[in-house]
Amino acid sequence: MIELLPDREKQIVRKGGDSDATTEIACGKASTAGAVSQRACVFCGSRVVLYPVADALHVVHGPIGCAAYTWDIRGSQSSGPQLYRHSFSTDLQEMDVIYGGEKKLEAALLELIEHHQPKAAFIYSTCIVGIIGDDVSAVCKRVAAKTGIPVLGVHSEGFKGTKKDGYKAACEALYKLVGTGDTSSISPHSINILGEFNLAGEAWIIRDYYKRLGIEVVSTLTGDGRVDDIRRSHGAKLNLVQCSGSMTYLAKMMERDHGIPFKRVSYFGIEDMSAALYEAAKFFKDDPTIMARAQELVREEVATIYPELQRFKQKLIGKKAAIYVGGSFKAFSLVRILRMLGMETAVVGSQTGDKDDYRQLQEICDPGTIIVDDANPLELAKFCLEKDVDLFIGGVKERPIAYKLGIGFCDHNHERKEPLAGYVGMVNFAKEVYASVASPVWQFAPRRANRAAVLARLANDPDFKPAPKGCGNCLPECTPGDGQFVRATLVPA
């Protein structure tokens, strides 16, 4: 029996339940103390956004643990420089905490910039830097003057808010680059792709689609990102924002100061991917050939993947999934994709969703779906068991929860090595969902196994033998002293 903390109750809604009719979900607030939130800290929020800028130097000003925690945190690919994959840290120690870490930071930056010749440097402030009060901006200014490159402080002290504040700090740092490059050669049909981080090469797939439509992609923020592209990104005519939680703030600043409108899109699933292409084609209506090419591309791609998707759907109909992701915009796409595969979303939540996001989730989910903001492992475990889900879709921190419960898991977050965006990604996703859900291993999960049936089968399996009492090698479904079975090779001679 897992109880909910009373302070958390307002952040959970059951569609069609009492709370759904009367209450708006509480969200966008600091995590409840003691709840052990799944959320990352402010620093981590900024690190995941900026990390894919491949030709920049990334220096974590803080104790080594902050750098280790976020080292190579994304499966983000680069088509060139690999500098971004290093995790440089000032490794603050006790004496630095007492006397200040500014000198150490300045010395580290000068040495690193001389050695690596980056196009720009991002300096991340962590909790302890906020506590001791190092003037990171002053150090950045001095080093920029000495080296001639942009040295950008990221004000991301871990304790000062939620992960969303980290996104904002990252956008503020990026915005110092925007507007400083030459835009003279940019096409009138041009876009920036915001909130796409090139996990497993996804940005390359998306960029290629737009190229086939005849649209120039000026800059991708930040997947496979380049400082020079970001500097001229204000020359694009439209911003397409995918991970809206992380990048809407930047898009709004670019709209305010450079007059670039933005649209929210998603590249996950057939519906959303196609809508993202049509959105750009509609915007450039002065050239009707762009829309014609978009229609042709969608027709071709969908015709290629549809038969395979139908094959997976037949195996997945009626299965249930739980989704827990960083930004809720991804959750919308996942609910739609699962429905297309014949599956039901029984639990869905995010670390950083706002009221509008949750309202939209309530609209698109089926009755009975549990919607949760800023969850913790115990809540997620409770809801997965209650709904008896077949699959958990999440990130690195959700994987052990799923496996401990004996539930299939699909990684839709930082570390994955397989593209799940675009049309090709839709097939990869369906394949992965099918492989996870249909794996025969789950029949042995304690909560699922029919113990009598398993023991009867083991009794007839030559690979297994009755275990001597107390041998310590018994399978999880065996009760000590009650007809235990072990692998034959483990029975002592």
Ligand code: SF4
């Ligand atoms: S910034 Fe603070 S909360 Fe974040 S990893 Fe470092 S010490 Fe932990």
